[in-house]
Amino acid sequence: MNKRTNFIIMLFLLTAMLIITPAFADGESDPNYGILTLVPAILIIALAFTTRNVVLSLFIGILTGSVIMNKGNIFHAFLRVCDTYILGEATDSWNAALIIFIFGIGGLVSLMMKMGGMQAIAESLSKKANSAKGTLFITWLLCLIIFFEDIASNLIVGPTMRPLAEKTKVSTEKLSFVLDSTAAPVSDIAFISTWIAYEISMIKMSFEALSLEVNAYDLFVKSVPYRFYNLLAIAFVLILIFMRRDYGPMYEAERRARKTGKTVADGGHPMMSEDNESVSPKEGSKLSPYNAIIPILVLLTAVVAGLWYNGGGLNEPFTINGIRNAFGNADSSVVILWSVMFTTVLTAVMAVGQKIATINEAIDIWLSGAKGMFLTNTILILAWSSGAIMGDLGTAKYIIGFVGGSIPAMLLPLILFGFACFLAFATGTSFGTTGIMMPIAIPLVMSYTNMEVNHLVIAVIGAVTSGAVFGDHCSPISDTTIMSSMGAGADHIEHVRTQLPYAFTVAAVAALAGCTVAGFNGHPIISYVIGIAALIAIVRFIGKPVDEVEVYNSGKIKEDVV
Template sequence: MNDYGILSILPPIIAIILALKTKQVYVALLFGIWFAWIIMSGWNFLDGTLATIEGLVDVFKSAGNTRTIMFSALVGALLLFIQYSKGVEGFVNKLNVLIEYFEKKQSGFSRVVVQLLALITGVLLFVETSISSLTVGTLYRPVFDKLKIPREKLAYIADSSSAPSSIIIPFNAWGAFIMGLLLTQGIDKPFSMLISSIKYNFYPFIAILIVFIVIVSKKDFGPMAKAEKRTKETGKLLSDDAKPMISETITSYEPKKGIKAKAYNMVIPLATMVIMMPINLAYTGWGKVENYNSFSDHLSQAIGNGSGSSSVLYSVLASIFVAMILYRSQGIMKTKEMVDLVLKGISELMPLALLMMLAFAISDACNQLG
């Protein structure tokens, strides 16, 4: 293996700088990948370019990468399902009742309550960070817009609750990955070790605590304070130069007309996804456990040996399947409508799937650089 020295850290650094300067994440990542392969090709631009293409193709040689890209796209189908079925509308109607109640108690307090609910939802959706962020955005966007809370605040709450919750509640791909690392270090009971170490993960607790303090204190600073001021003075929920990475369609899909809005059409599919995650972790790791003392020991070891990417993919597919049965039994959707929604949802989240592919590709290239 060649030693590229300091050159090995240039591609990711250049990609980060380009992303920050140009706001073009796809271009920045692709350039970083290309630059890495140019280095490994001895500065031969033709060979480096062709190697870049092959590097992108090789992403799919990894089953884990392929599963991750698949569930990143399939979650779009789930989001369209819960909107088209008026499940989200039913949920929003419940929130509106809460808003009216708290507004009568104290003017402006409803803003605090809704933001806290978004935070709690993000924490509870611990299945996968991007899924959590997208779902929180989809569920709370209508209410945040109604209360004139800037989209930046919603994005901050969604992001700062999703990643930390994945660390604090380890029944997800991240937990499976960490337990896998513990197993390679000779730890016999990785699940117990991981659980006991959670209290030392200061970042996720501090991140969630800061969000809580910002919400309750109503004190914003820096760019967030500017965003709040802009929305209050102009009514603009997004800044003029904002470039959302996810299309408006995926988070504000028009619901089907002529049906009743029922919150359980949203709650049941999402609950299925969350509940199935630890079950799938145990299932995918069950046969890998050789020595155990009891059922609980077998279960904890199975979760530690489970496949994170497989479990997330199976959980998303299970939630989509349950949603299909739920909506079909109520006569909300026909089979053709459901198939069309699945394809539409996948197509709308292709940018996210592409982003995942590029992220895996630059990771592979940097690993080969050393």
């Protein structure tokens, strides 16, 4: 066994030793587990760092918590994990709706890709690019358009723009950076995406541990302006594109591509995705942008109309306040489920009507896309279960009593953002990081606000989720990072190496200009003014100009040194 395996076993045995002598009195109706309430959370975080396997880490943490509650009886604890926590959380009506929604959105995206609508949009826009700047800008724009799934964005936009990037001498490192730094941050803040169901469920669960009912969807929307890393990362890509400057290893990669025409480094091993059938339209089918535009518009319209209807909009005056009240009273889990299923049926009808697929083929395509969401739902159910076990142990109350007041309130967004960044980078998953951090962060910040939801609570939610995105989109073991390398045809290690200085730059600016200002109750606009100005200054004074290669309609090129 290697050192990591030995460490894991020792850590688990140490935890078991603590459990053997539970710190509570027999027969108490409301036992006090004391410091043992922290064991599952600590164990999950430690294992996530060492194994980089979030599923294993969450399951062992849940089992450990159950052992504590069952007074050291591992057999009974295992049974309760299965029938009380995992089954109980998966069959809760609210949770079940979100699980089905995630499967549904995965299937819908698969259908849309097979119909070729998104590819049609991408190819149409790519024809308007005739320079490196144009190529990168169109790539950035397409990632914004395909906002509902980051992996789909990478695997559609990347192969579409790769030939043009080759012509305009854009390095595969720069192309993969633009893909990676736009796709994940956009998907995390989109009001309809494969991420939203997971995040609102984590928010809801964390407040339920405090016996508080909140509108999780509303808090998600309010937290978007406080997701400083996401929005600054998107802006930073645009700054680099239009200033045509780079620094660090990215500058060397771009200079190599412009001067020598080598878009891939010598000795590099490009990752390719041409053979990925899940994103390829049916051979011979006519690509129409309406095959993407119509489903997207229908989905968005269905969500808005569904929120209004479900929240009692028929009984409210049709005014801004009436609409706001209806949205606030709506059950978002039911609405997004209605919307994705309705849009799926419509999209399948479109595919069959255009003879792109038969009914049976449409169902198979949908099932294939839904299957790709299995890991997401597995992490989701385990995260719910870990939150439930921590709630039963009283972890939130213990943290409030132990930590409450010891950290200055204004530093909470900054500290939690930093910890989320490190955890996400180590584990390579934003979902796992959010599932681990949110049940701890929300009770902690609520202890500072006397259990009232204010700007500090919303800022902390934004800090945790955006910190999780940092790791998801630049960790070498993240699926999003890997898919970006595949989409751009880049060497994976070179992609990570050239991207990290940029990611750390944005994270530092987001921490100082964003989280710190938010902690002092500063308005998000102040943070973005300072943050964007800082990023522009960094690119201007640290970055170096790179050569430009323009492509004419004839296919010839000319060099224009900036």
